[in-house]
Amino acid sequence: MKHSISKWVLPAYSALALLILMIPIGYTFVYSFNDSLKSNITWRGFTLDKWLNVCNVQNGAVCEAFGNSIFIGVVATVLATTLGTMIAIAMVRYRFKFRSQLSLFLFLPMATPEVVLGAGLAAQFLSIGVPKDMLTIILAHTMFCISFVVVAVKARVASLDPALEEAGRDLYGSALQVFLRITFPLLLPGILAAALLSFALSFDDFIITNFNSGAVSTFPKYIWVSAARGIPAEANVLASAVFILALIVVVTVQVSGAARAKRLEKLHHAGVN
Amino acid sequence: MTTDTFAESGADLELVGIHKRFPGFTAIEELNLTIPAGSFFALLGPSGCGKTTTLRLVAGLEAPTAGRILVGGTDVTNQKSFQRPVNTVFQSYALFPHMTVLENVAFGLRRRKMADPLGKAHEVLRLVELDHLASRRPQQLSGGQQQRVALARAIVNRPALLLLDEPLGALDLKLRRQMQLELKTIQEDVGLTFLHVTHDQEEAMTMADTIAVMNKGRIEQMGAPQELYELPRTAFVANFLGQSNLFTGPVVSTTSAGVAVDVAGHKIVVPAARAHRTTGEITIGVRPEKLTLHSAKPIHDADVNVMGPGRVTDVSFSGVSTQYLVEVPGAGTLIVFAQNMTFGSDVKFGDEVWVSWGVGHGFGLDDDPADAPRFEADFDTRSIAAQRHLEGA
C-alpha cells in the first residue's frame, strides 16, 4: 500500500512544484501576444504587433532600458571577472599581509542586505560629489559582482595542481606563456561560470541600482516604474525573449556536452582495440 | 638565454654547498655533488630524505638557501626555470589535462620554436610505444601510459640534463624492467646526463653508473653500484643497499693484513684495506650471501671467520635461496642466505649451527659505533626483504 503511494506522490509533487514555478513565466510569455491597450491585464486577443514593434512605443523607452541593462551588465561583468580572477589567484597562491581580512571584506557584500549596500554607496557618491549616472551603476555592480567571482574562481584555483604550472616553466614557458597556455585554460570553466553569474546578478539587480542610477533607466527599474500603471506588453516581449535565449543557451551546452562525451567514448573504445 | 637547438651532448652538474631550509625545516644540509657529463646517476634514499627537493633546486623550481648550482660549467643558480637546459619527469607526471598527448609532448618544442614540433613529438611517442594514443587526453590513459608520456615530454627536448623523479614508480614489474632498459638505451644513444631519483635500490643498481645514497638531506656515500654494495661506508648504506650483518666490538690487534675485532668472544678479522677505522670500538659487517652454515664446528683456518655455536630461529624459503636467521649468544641474530643447491634443506629450525665467511668479504664501517645501531639492522633488513618479496611476487 505504502509502496504504491510513494510511486505517485513524488512525481505529482514535482509536477505541481514545476507548474507553480512555470505559471508566471507562461503568463508573461502568453501576454506578450496580447493585443493590449494601456494596461496588459485582460486578454484582448492575439497579435504579433508587440513583438514586431517592440522599440516603437513610448519613444522606445522599453528598449532603451533594456539596452542600458545589457551594457551595464557586460561592462560590470568584464571588470568584475578580470579583477575577481586576479584577486582569487593572488589569495590562493600568495601569502600576504591582511589576506584573511581581505577575504572577510570580499564576503561582506554578499552578506549585507542590498538596501544597506545601495544606500551606503549612494551616500558615498553624494559626499564625494560624483553625479549618479551610468558610471555609478557600473561601479556599484562591479563591486558586488567581484565577491561572487572571487568565490567561484578561488575554488577552481585551489583545485589546480601547482605542478602543472611548474611543468610549464620547466618546459621553457615564460611566466606569461605559462599563464596563457596552462593556468588560464584550466581556470576558464570557473571564470566563465563566474562571468555568467555576474551578468545575471547585474542584469536583474534593482535595489542597489535604484539607489545609484539617478535618471538612467534600466530594465528592472523600468518594469518597477511601469508596474504602477500596468506593465506594457513590450516588457513581456523582452522578458520572454531573454528567457527563450537563456533556454537555447542551456540546451545547446547540454547537447554539445553529451555529444562530446559520446565522441570521447568512441575514441576510447577505438584506442583500446 | 633560451637555447634553440638540441643539446649535442650531456652536461655535467655540480652542486656546491647547497642548503635548503623551508620555514621551520631543513630539507638539505651542505650538499656537494658532481655528476660527470653523460653519466647515468642515481640518487637513492628513503622517503622524505630530500631527493625531490634536490631535483627541484636543479630544475629551478625552488631556490637554494645557500650554495651554487652549475650546469655544464655555467652558474645557473640565478636563472629562471624556463631558461635552464634541464627538463624534469615529475613524480606526479603533471601532464596538462587540457591538451592531447601529442600537444603535451610538443609543448616544450613549441616554446623553443623548434622546427616541426609535431613530427618530433610523434617520433618520441613511437619510441615509448604510445603513438597510437597521440590524440587522447592524459586522463584517458592508464598510470603507466601517463608515465611514459611524461617521459616522452621531457626527452623530446633533448636537455643536456634530464631529471627523473621516480619515473617508473607506477609501473608493474615487467613494464618497469622494460622501461629501465629503454631508459638506459635512450641515455646511451643520446649521451645525455640523467639524474634519476628512486628509492628502489635494485633499480638504482641495475641502471646507474654512479649511485649516491642520501639520508636526511646529506649524501652518505657515492660510488659505483658494486663498490657501494661491497664496501659500504656507513651502517645506513650497509642496510639500505641490500642487507648486512653488523657487529660491534673493540679492536684487539692490527696487522698489515687485517684488523681483528673481539665480537662477544669471537675473534673476527677484517682486511685492513676494507676497514675505515682501525682503532677503538668499531662496527664491522658482512653480507648475508657471503655466509656459510655448518652443522659442526669448522676446523680452524686463518682466512675464515667463524661464529658459533648458534641456533636457527627462522627458515624462510624464497625460491632461488633460503634465508636463515641464526641466534648467536652475545653477537645477536645473523641473516644467512643459502643457495638452494639440493632438494629441501639440511638445516632445520632449532638446529645448532656454526656460521663462517671468508675474511676478505668483511668490511669495517666509518660510523662511530656509539651512533650506529648495534642490531637494529635485523629489523630494518627484514622489513626491506619482506617488501622485496611483495614487489617481486
Ligand SMILES: Nc1ncnc2c1ncn2[C@@H]1O[C@H](COP(=O)(O)OP(=O)(O)OP(=O)(O)O)[C@@H](O)[C@H]1O
Ligand atoms: N614546501 C615545503 N615546506 C616544508 N617542508 C618541505 C617542503 N617540501 C618538502 N619538505 C620537506 O622536505 C623533506 C624532503 O622532501 P622531499 O620531497 O625532497 O622528499 P623525497 O626524498 O623526494 O621523498 P619521497 O621519496 O617520499 O618522494 C620532507 O621531510 C618534506 O616534508
Ligand SMILES: [Mg+2]
Ligand atoms: Mg620525492
